[in-house]
Structure formats: C-alpha cells, structure tokens
Amino acid sequence: MGATAKATNTITRKKYAMIFALIGAALILLSIIVAVAAPKDQVYDLWMYILLVGIATGAYGISQLLRKEQHSVPVEFSRSNAKTFLTNNAIMIALLALVVFIMIKEPRFMKYQVLLDIMTQASPRLIIALGICFTLLIAGTDLSAGRMVGLAAVLSTSMLQTATYANRFFPNLPALPVIVPILAAVAACVLFGVLNGFLVAKFDMHPFIATLATQVMIYGACSLYFDMPPNNSQPIGGVRPDFTVIGQKKIFQNVGGSTFVGISVLIPIALITCVIIWFVLNKTVFGKNVYAVGGNREAAVVSGVNVFKTIMLIFILAAFLYGIAGVLEAARTAGATNNYGNGYELDAIAACVVGGVSLNGGIGKIGGIVSGVLIFTVIQYGLQFIGVSPMWQQVIKGIIIAVAVAIDMGKYRRR
Amino acid sequence: MGEYVLEMNNITKEFPGVKALDNVSLKVRPGSVHALMGENGAGKSTLMKCLFGIYAEDSGEIILDGKPQKINSSKQALDLGISMIHQELHPIRFRPVMENIWLGRFPKRGPAVDHKAMYEKTKELFKEVDLDVDPKTLAGNLSASTLQLVEIAKAVSYNSKIIIMDEPTSSLTENETAHLFKIIKKLQSEGRAIIYISHKMEEILKISDEVTIMRDGQCVGTWPANELTTDLIISRMVGRDMTNRFPPKEYTPGTDVVFKVDDICSPLPRSFQHVSFEVHRGEIFGIGGLVGAQRTETVEAIFGLRQIASGTIYKDGKEIKIKSPRDAMKHGFALLTEERRATGIFPTLSVLDNTVIATENEGKLVHHSIINNFARKKAATDSNASMRTKTPSMLEQMQNLSGGNQQKVLIARWLLTDPDILFLDEPTRGIDVGAKYEIYTIMQQLIKEGKSVIMISSEMPELLGMSDRVMVMCEGRVTGIVNAGECDSVKVMELATKFM
Numbered sequence: 002m003g004a005t006a007k008a009t010n011t012i013t014r015k016k017y018a019m020i021f022a023l024i025g026a027a028l029i030l031l032s033i034i035v036a037v038a039a040p041k042d043q044v045y046d047l048w049m050y051i052l053l054v055g056i057a058t059g060a061y062g063i064s065q066l067l068r069k070e071q072h073s074v075p076v077e078f079s080r081s082n083a084k085t086f087l088t089n090n091a092i093m094i095a096l097l098a099l100v101v102f103i104m105i106k107e108p109r110f111m112k113y114q115v116l117l118d119i120m121t122q123a124s125p126r127l128i129i130a131l132g133i134c135f136t137l138l139i140a141g142t143d144l145s146a147g148r149m150v151g152l153a154a155v156l157s158t159s160m161l162q163t164a165t166y167a168n169r170f171f172p173n174l175p176a177l178p179v180i181v182p183i184l185a186a187v188a189a190c191v192l193f194g195v196l197n198g199f200l201v202a203k204f205d206m207h208p209f210i211a212t213l214a215t216q217v218m219i220y221g222a223c224s225l226y227f228d229m230p231p232n233n234s235q236p237i238g239g240v241r242p243d244f245t246v247i248g249q250k251k252i253f254q255n256v257g258g259s260t261f262v263g264i265s266v267l268i269p270i271a272l273i274t275c276v277i278i279w280f281v282l283n284k285t286v287f288g289k290n291v292y293a294v295g296g297n298r299e300a301a302v303v304s305g306v307n308v309f310k311t312i313m314l315i316f317i318l319a320a321f322l323y324g325i326a327g328v329l330e331a332a333r334t335a336g337a338t339n340n341y342g343n344g345y346e347l348d349a350i351a352a353c354v355v356g357g358v359s360l361n362g363g364i365g366k367i368g369g370i371v372s373g374v375l376i377f378t379v380i381q382y383g384l385q386f387i388g389v390s391p392m393w394q395q396v397i398k399g400i401i402i403a404v405a406v407a408i409d410m411g412k413y414r415r416r
Numbered sequence: 417m418g419e420y421v422l423e424m425n426n427i428t429k430e431f432p433g434v435k436a437l438d439n440v441s442l443k444v445r446p447g448s449v450h451a452l453m454g455e456n457g458a459g460k461s462t463l464m465k466c467l468f469g470i471y472a473e474d475s476g477e478i479i480l481d482g483k484p485q486k487i488n489s490s491k492q493a494l495d496l497g498i499s500m501i502h503q504e505l506h507p508i509r510f511r512p513v514m515e516n517i518w519l520g521r522f523p524k525r526g527p528a529v530d531h532k533a534m535y536e537k538t539k540e541l542f543k544e545v546d547l548d549v550d551p552k553t554l555a556g557n558l559s560a561s562t563l564q565l566v567e568i569a570k571a572v573s574y575n576s577k578i579i580i581m582d583e584p585t586s587s588l589t590e591n592e593t594a595h596l597f598k599i600i601k602k603l604q605s606e607g608r609a610i611i612y613i614s615h616k617m618e619e620i621l622k623i624s625d626e627v628t629i630m631r632d633g634q635c636v637g638t639w640p641a642n643e644l645t646t647d648l649i650i651s652r653m654v655g656r657d658m659t660n661r662f663p664p665k666e667y668t669p670g671t672d673v674v675f676k677v678d679d680i681c682s683p684l685p686r687s688f689q690h691v692s693f694e695v696h697r698g699e700i701f702g703i704g705g706l707v708g709a710q711r712t713e714t715v716e717a718i719f720g721l722r723q724i725a726s727g728t729i730y731k732d733g734k735e736i737k738i739k740s741p742r743d744a745m746k747h748g749f750a751l752l753t754e755e756r757r758a759t760g761i762f763p764t765l766s767v768l769d770n771t772v773i774a775t776e777n778e779g780k781l782v783h784h785s786i787i788n789n790f791a792r793k794k795a796a797t798d799s800n801a802s803m804r805t806k807t808p809s810m811l812e813q814m815q816n817l818s819g820g821n822q823q824k825v826l827i828a829r830w831l832l833t834d835p836d837i838l839f840l841d842e843p844t845r846g847i848d849v850g851a852k853y854e855i856y857t858i859m860q861q862l863i864k865e866g867k868s869v870i871m872i873s874s875e876m877p878e879l880l881g882m883s884d885r886v887m888v889m890c891e892g893r894v895t896g897i898v899n900a901g902e903c904d905s906v907k908v909m910e911l912a913t914k915f916m
Contacts, residue, residue, distance in 0.1 A: 284786055284787055284789075285785050285786050285787060286776050286777065286782055286785050286786075286787060287785065289769060289773065289776065289787065290773075290777070292762070292764075292765055292769070293762050293765065293769070293773055296762035296763060296764045296765050297758075297759075297760075297761065297762045297763065299758055299759040300758075300759050300760050300761060300762055301762075301773075302721070302741060302759075303719075303721065303741055303751065303753055303759050303760070304741070304773045304774040304777065304829070305741050305742045305745045305773075305774050305777045305778060306773065306777050307742060307777070359764075363762070363763075363764040363765065364764050
C-alpha cells in the first residue's frame with residue numbers, strides 16, 4: 002500500500018505493520034514536541050491533528066500486527082497495488098490535501114474549535130443522510146427529505162414559543178411540555194413516510210415519483226399551516242430556551258476550570274444515531290432484508306422476504322430520522338420558516354453517493370456515509386474559511402460529486 | 417490463408433484471487449464446428465469473452481487469418497468478423513425485434529433510420545433461418561426459445577467468419593435444436609467456423625468436428641469428435657472416470673400421499689388449467705413437457721408467486737391456502753426457481769447472506785429479529801459444505817461464483833429451511849456433469865430422509881433417470897402421469913406434443 006515504487010518488491014507483513022506502528026509512534030512524539038515547543042499563536046492546535054493522524058497510523062499498524070492469520074501473506078509494492086490504493090482512497094487523499102492547503106493558507110484553521118464547528122454542522126446532515134441511505138439501498142431515492150425537515154421545524158417551533166413573544170403562532174396556547182410538540186412534529190413526518198412507503202410498496206411506484214409527489218404535498222401543507230392567521234407566513238421566532246437547548250447546548254464547557262469551548266450536544270446525538278442505524282443495518286433481519294430487496298427484489302420475494310413490510314419500514318424509518326433532524330435544526334437556529342430544509346435531500350444523496358452508496362441498490366456502508374457527509378462539510382467550511390465565493394463553492398461541490406462517483410464506478414468495472 | 421481461421425495462443429487471464437485462464441490455446445479451422453467443453457468455471461466463457469473483446473487477456477496472442485490482433489471491444493470483434501450468441505439473452509424488451517437485431521447499425525436514409533429497409537432486411541434474414549416471426553413484434557413478447565433463434569439470426573446477419581455460440585440450446589426444445597443444427601450445417605457449408613459451447617454430450621458428438629476440453633482454466637486437449645465418446649469426454653472434463661450419470665436408487669417411495677393438487681386453474685386462460693396430481697412421501701415426482709407447457713407457472717402458482725383462480729391444495733391430508741411464498745414456506749415448501757439470476761441470487765451480497773436469507777425470514781437463527789452472527793455463519797458453512805460449494809470464503813460476493821456454485825448455494829439456502837416438499841425447477845440447467853451428479857445425490861439423500869421432491873426438467877435422460885413418476889404437460893394441461901421405469905422418451909414426447 003501507499004508506495005509508488007516502480008519495481009515490484011515485497012516485504013513481510015510483520016515488517017510492514019512495524020513500519021506503520023513506528024511512524025505512528027514518531028507522529029505522536031512529534032505532536033508532543035509541537036504542543037510544547039511550537040509557538041501557539043502561529044500553529045494553534047496543530048499538535049492535536051498530528052496526534053490524531055499518529056494514533057490512526059499506529060492503530061493500523063498494531064491491528065495488522067494482531068491479525069496473525071494474515072502474517073503469511075507478504076505485502077507487495079507494485080504499480081497495480083498503488084493504483085488500487087489510490088482509487089480506493091482518492092476522495093480521502095484529496096480531502097487531506099485540501100485540509101493541509103487551507104491550514105497553510107490560513108493557520109487559524111488549525112484551531113480545535115474549527116474541528117468541533119465542522120462536526121456540529123455535519124451532525125444534522127448526517128442524520129438526514131442516514132435516513133436517505135435506506136431508500137438508496139433499495140435502488141430508490143427520497144426527494145421529500147428536505148421538505149420533511151422543514152415540516153418538523155415549523156411544527157415544533159410553532160408550538161414552542163415563549164409566552165411573552167409578540168407574534169405567537171398560537172396566541173392562547175398554554176406552555177406545553179417540550180416533548181409533546183417534538184413528538185407531534187416527528188409523527189407528522191412519519192405519517193408522510195407511511196404515504197411514501199405505501200405508494201412504493203403497494204403500487205410498485207418508482208420512489209422518485211412517489212416521493213416527488215409527497216415532497217410537493219408536504220411543502221403545500223406546510224405552507225398552508227405556516228400561512229394560518231395570525232402568523233400569515235411570518236418567520237417563527239421567540240422559541241422557548243428549554244427547546245433551543247437541544248440544539249445549542251454545549252457539554253464539557255470550561256471543564257475543570259479550563260477554557261474549553263465545549264462540545265455541541267448535536268455531535269453525540271448524531272453519533273448515537275449512527276451506532277443505532279449501523280446496528281439496524283448490520284445486525285437485524287430487517288437490515289439484511291434491505292440489502293436483499295436492493296440486490297434483487299424478485300429473489301427476495303421468492304426467499305420469503307416480506308417486501309411490502311420492508312419497504313414500508315424503510316420509508317417510515319427515514320421519515321422518522323428527517324423529523325428528528327428537522328427538530329434539531331429548528332432548535333439549533335431557534336426559529337423556522339416553511340423554506341427550511343429546502344434541497345437537503347440532494348446534499349444528503351450526494352454525500353451518500355460520494356461515500357460509496359450505489360444508486361443501483363444493495364451496496365453501501367455506514368462508514369462511507371459518515372465520510373461522505375464529513376467531506377462535504379469540510380469542503381464547504383474550509384472554502385468559506387479562506388474566502389472562496391459561494392458560487393465557486395457550488396462549482397467545486399459539483400465537480401467533487403462527478404469525480405468521486407466516476408472513481409467509485411471504476412472500482413466495480415472489471416476488465 | 418493458413419490452416420486455421422483463428423488461433424488463440426497461450427491466453428492467460430487473472431481475476432483478483434483466481435487464475436481464470438492459464439496458458440490456454442485454441443485453434444479453429446474454417447468451415448468447422450469446434451466444440452468447447454468443460455465443467456462450470458473451467459474458463460470456457462472467459463476465453464470466449466477474451467476473444468469477443470469483453471475481457472482483456474493478461475498475456476497471449478490472438479491470430480485471425482494469420483494476422484495477430486488485439487481485440488479491445490465487442491465492436492472491434494464484430495468488425496473483424498467474430499460474432500457471439502451469449503448464454504444469457506438481454507433483449508430490449510419494449511422495442512421491436514428488428515431494432516434489436518440491427519441496433520448500432522440501423523439502415524439509414526440520409527440522417528434518418530430507414531424502417532422500411534430494416535423491415536425488409538429482417539424478413540429476408542428470418543427467411544434464411546426459417547423463422548416465422550413478424551419483425552415488428554416486441555422482443556419482450558417472444559418466448560425464450562424464439563428469442564434464442566432471433567439471436568442466432570442476428571449472429572448470422574453480421575456475416576461473420578466465426579460465430580461463437582454459448583449454450584445456444586439451453587432453452588430450446590428438441591425440434592428447435594434440430595432446426596438450429598440445420599442452420600449450423602448451412603453456415604458451415606458457407607465456410608464459416610462455429611465455436612460451440614454446450615454441456616449436452618449428445619449434441620456435441622452429433623454436430624461438432626473437433627472438441628477442445630478445458631478443466632480448471634487449463635486446456636486438456638483437442639480431439640476430432642469421431643474419436644470421442646460421452647464417457648471419454650466426461651472423464652477428461654472432470655479428470656476422473658464417471659461410469660454412472662445418475663446415483664443408484666436405494667429407496668422406494670412410500671404409499672402415503674403428502675401433497676395433493678386438485679384441479680387448480682390459472683385465471684389466465686392460456687396458462688395452466690385443471691391440473692391435478694398427488695405426490696407420495698419420499699418420491700421424486702418429475703414434471704416434463706416442452707418449453708411453454710406452463711410447468712413453471714404451475715409450480716410458481718402453488719408456491720404463491722402467481723394467482724390460482726380455482727382448485728384446492730392439500731398437504732398431509734389437510735386443505736391449505738397459499739397466498740405468498742411466505743405462506744408456502746410456513747407449510748414446509750421450498751422452490752428453486754428456473755431463472756437463477758432473475759429470481760434466485762443476490763449478486764452483490766455475500767454467499768453467507770445468500771444462504772441464510774430464507775431461514776432468517778422464517779424467524780430461525782435469530783433472536784427477536786436480531787441476527788446471530790455465530791449461528792448464521794455456522795449454518796451457512798455447514799449447509800454449503802454438504803453441497804460442496806466452491807467459494808474462497810463465506811463472505812465472497814455471490815456474483816463472483818460460477819453458475820454451478822451459485823446453484824449449489826441456492827439449494828443450500830432451501831435445505832437450510834428444512835422443507836418437506838422441495839420444488840426444483842430445472843435444477844441442473846447450465847451446470848457441469850460433476851455438479852449435476854452432486855445435485856442428484858442430494859436429491860436421493862432428501863427422499864431417503866422422507867422428504868418429497870418435485871422436479872421440472874427439460875432433459876429427458878434426467879427426467880426419466882431421476883424421477884419415480886413423471887407428469888407430462890402440454891399447453892397448460894396434464895396429458896399423462898406415468899411410471900418412469902415403464903416409460904421411454906418417445907412416450908413422454910408423445911404426451912408432450914398431444915395438443916400440437
């Protein structure tokens with residue numbers, strides 16, 4: 002791996018693993034030196050990044066060492082192996098190069114707050130992408146995701162305004178427990194998820210069309226709700242602080258008297274969601290059936306898979322996740338309009354696809370989706386950081402989608 | 417021109433993990449039928465795909481008419497005078513037959529496609545191969561066997577020097593096969609060479625001039641067909657002697673009826689009508705007939721994949737209702753479908769997932785819908801071991817296995833559900849002799865355990881050799897149920913063509 006040597010030469014796997022472990026150790030040492038010796042106002046928290054890379058490299062080396070059964074297979078450095086490595090990791094390498102470039106151009110990017118910011122921004126997107134990946138895995142799609150986010154945001158905030166706010170959506174609404182409007186918002190999304198699933202499973206409609214229809218319906222319904230007097234399409238504000246805390250709370254802030262800025266609560270929420278979805282997809286019969294229906298629907302029917310139930314569950318679960326993401330977005334921004342979430346589904350699909358989910362169904366992993374979402378967030382944040390115009394950002398995003406998928410397709414082509 | 421129209425010398429092709437071709441050579445004389453034989457996974461199709469520009473060989477040379485050629489695409493192969501009839505047909509279903517034939521080389525008038533000329537040319541072509549089909553028929557409306565003949569007509573239309581036929585008779589009836597052979601003789605007399613891949617020994621010996629046998633990606637040798645016998649070919653293909661094509665029967669079926677179908681009718685008037693039969697415990701019940709006799713439709717309807725308008729089904733004396741494959745599985749049925757790719761395998765999933773899916777959906781091997789990694793892995797490993805499936809690992813993607821091994825995984829899938837009654841629809845189609853014998857042995861094993869097998873087969877020796885009784889169908893109706901031991905292929909053919 003990782004070598005560009007022209008001639009073919011091999012080393013034993015043990016030696017190979019040792020090299021990685023040593024590089025990892027060296028990087029960890031380097032990070033300590035940087036942390037102690039380097040001027041803080043010039044390299045900020047560079048040591049932390051070096052440490053992370055060092056730990057990752059070392060862990061890889063040690064994992065190779067521990068896998069005893071592979072020790073007999075030597076590692077070959079050849080042109081074709083290097084090529085495979087490059088195509089398999091092209092996006093990650095490009096991302097690393099971009100990060101290094103931005104760090105050189107704008108050293109403030111090395112601050113650890115930047116990393117936390119990126120992860121916070123990525124969190125709601127990750128939840129939406131995790132929902133949409135189910136629909137992609139059965140060779141479908143879900144165009145209604147973004148509008149469901151908007152619906153959940155509008156519904157939850159409309160019932161959670163402070164009593165003293167002048168433009169209340171429901172002027173006479175008593176203070177509800179926070180959980181009630183949240184549940185109502187998520188339930189509304191799930192209802193539309195049922196509709197999506199029913200159209201696809203019962204009438205064998207292509208998900209593109211079925212979810213296009215629901216998307217339009219949801220936006221209409223949401224706008225009608227939003228336009229009800231006395232609100233008349235005013236942006237919803239004055240959101241109760243006991244609700245916004247769900248999206249704005251920072252944990253471990255100033256922990257132990259330090260100046261630590263704190264970790265947004267969104268990050269652990271997204272991580273937990275990730276773990277749950279990974280479990281559902283890999284450890285339950287439902288998850289196995291999702292891959293089966295995506296891989297060959299006819300064969301799934303013959304094998305006794307309840308395809309109707311599987312498809313229904315997919316769209317319901319996806320809608321549930323969009324609802325959660327919508328509530329979190331509303332809490333994070335402390336407000337909502339009927340245009341919230343517009344176009345989020347396309348970002349989520351792009352992130353999934355860049356993360357290796359096949360639009361032909363049956364192929365895709367959670368790890369890929371996480372990296373897909375992170376890549377897009379880093380690029381957006383990073384380009385903004387060095388002052389690239391939003392229009393150029395769009396162009397670059399488009400190019401990345403095209404190139405990433407082209408490389409990914411190349412992996413599956415056999416010749 | 418030299419002695420050979422085509423020489424493939426020392427072709428080697430490696431896929432990740434497998435050496436598909438290892439120094440293989442093939443020499444074909446003009447105007448001859450050259451048969452290419454070998455078990456599934458021996459490398460026949462890979463070799464032909466190298467010749468046809470679908471795969472690029474790693475090393476070796478291809479010499480056409482004495483000139484070395486590097487073939488990079490199918491288009492180039494066609495231009496060089498090589499055409500190929502693929503094992504699996506992929507017609508464009510919603511376009512007319514004629515557009516399927518002339519795709520990529522439509523006759524033109526100015527910038528527009530000349531439909532009239534295309535129609536005439538197709539008619540002429542069909543006349544040449546004696547095919548009575550309107551060129552404007554949609555390809556999707558043709559039966560598998562007619563499509564196969566259309567595909568052959570298409571290959572003829574290229575005017576190629578070399579025509580590769582990969583299992584051209586797998587979906588043809590005996591009459592249609594005879595028809596194909598007439599066409600082949602004609603092509604031969606025009607000086608064209610045919611490379612003919614088939615598993616059917618009788619056909620090979622009848623039609624070919626020379627036979628090249630492959631085994632495990634290597635060339636065993638080339639012999640004139642008249643020096644070979646079925647037994648010789650088989651022993652060279654598998655590398656050992658095979659005296660019996662069917663395992664000996666050691667078990668006589670019971671007399672109690674475990675499964676009974678009484679007068680079932682399809683809602684479609686041209687499909688199966690008034691089908692009744694009984695199956696005993698420990699019996700292999702064969703269903704014979706020509707392609708289009710609605711045998712598959714009947715069995716799929718019993719399994720809940722198609723509708724039944726009237727009639728009743730009994731299991732162990734009790735009337736049962738089956739509305740879906742899930743219902744059928746609950747009653748102890750299993751169905752190995754005819755179309756392995758379309759309705760059998762999950763190509764992108766692992767062998768493991770492919771094996772356990774039916775069982776897991778019955779709620780076994782799982783605890784509250786959560787899978788049990790250890791149990792599923794053990795079940796799949798054991799089940800595939802008993803089938804002698806060849807796979808690098810349980811985690812290999814299904815699409816990387818050869819056809820015969822995929823079939824074994826599918827049988828393993830159904831055996832794992834522990835069925836009482838197993839429907840096998842063409843269980844050995846496109847499978848090599850070795851694997852065939854293994855599947856026959858498994859069938860014998862099953863009836864010994866008191867299960868019953870219902871087998872649809874279009875191969876007469878298999879149908880008569882394996883079954884205890886044979887039901888013959890023609891145009892959706894049962895024309896007779898006979899004891900296999902007291903019957904010959906002539907009698908079965910008579911019944912199969914009763915209404916024709």
